C-alpha cells in the first residue's frame with residue numbers, strides 16, 4: 070500500500086545523439102511520468118491500479134478524443150487520473166470520485182506532485198450519490214470502482230453524455246460476470262457502439278454514445 074510518493078531529482082532516462090547536428094537531446098520524464106513510475110514500482114501485482122498496459126489504452130483514448138470534461142469513478146491513489154491528465158491541457162477538467170477519504174487524500178497529494186495541466190477535482194463520497202448532483206456534461210467517463218455497480222453509474226451519468234461521448238469500463242474480461250448487466254446494456258441496448266479491447270490478461274469495454 071502506498072502511503073506517499075517521494076520524488077527526488079529529475080532523472081535523465083534516455084540519451085540520443087544526432088551526429089549530423091552535433092547535438093545531444095535529453096528526454097527528461099515529466100513529473101507526471103515520475104509519479105506514475107513510482108506508483109507502479111511501489112505497488113504489488115494485486116494492487117488495483119489500471120497499470121501501464123491498460124493505461125496505455127486509456128491514454129490513447131484520451132489523446133484521440135481530447136475531452137474537455139472527464140468523470141472518473143474510482144480514484145484510489147490517483148494513478149489513472151494522472152495518466153489521463155497528462156494527456157490534456159489546462160482547459161480540461163477531470164472530476165474523480167472516491168468513497169475512501171484516506172485514498173482520496175493520497176490521490177490529491179499525488180496529483181499535486183504530478184503537476185498536470187488540467188484541473189483535477191477529487192470528490193469524496195459514494196459515486197451513486199454524487200453522480201446525480203454533478204452539473205454539466207462529460208466527454209469521457211472512466212468506470213473503475215465496484216464492478217456490479219457499473220450499470221448504475223452509467224445510468225446515472227447517461228443524461229450528462231453527448232452523442233459521441235465515450236465510456237471506458239475497466240476489468241471487462243476479468244470481471245465480465247459481475248459486469249454482465251453493464252456489458253449487455255452497452256452492447257445490445259442500441260444506445261452505444263461498444264467494443265472490448267484486451268490487454269494484460271483483462272480488458273476494457275470502450276463504448277461510444279450514439
Ligand SMILES: C[S@@+](CC[C@H](N)C(=O)[O-])C[C@H]1O[C@@H](n2cnc3c(N)ncnc32)[C@H](O)[C@@H]1O
Nearest residue numbers: 117118119143145148149167168195196213214
Ligand atoms: C480499482 S480502484 C481504482 C483504481 C484507479 N482507477 C486507478 O487505476 O488508479 C477502485 C476504487 O473505487 C473506490 N470505490 C468503490 N466504490 C465506490 C463508490 N461507490 N464511489 C466512489 N468510489 C468507490 C474504491 O475505494 C477504490 O479506491
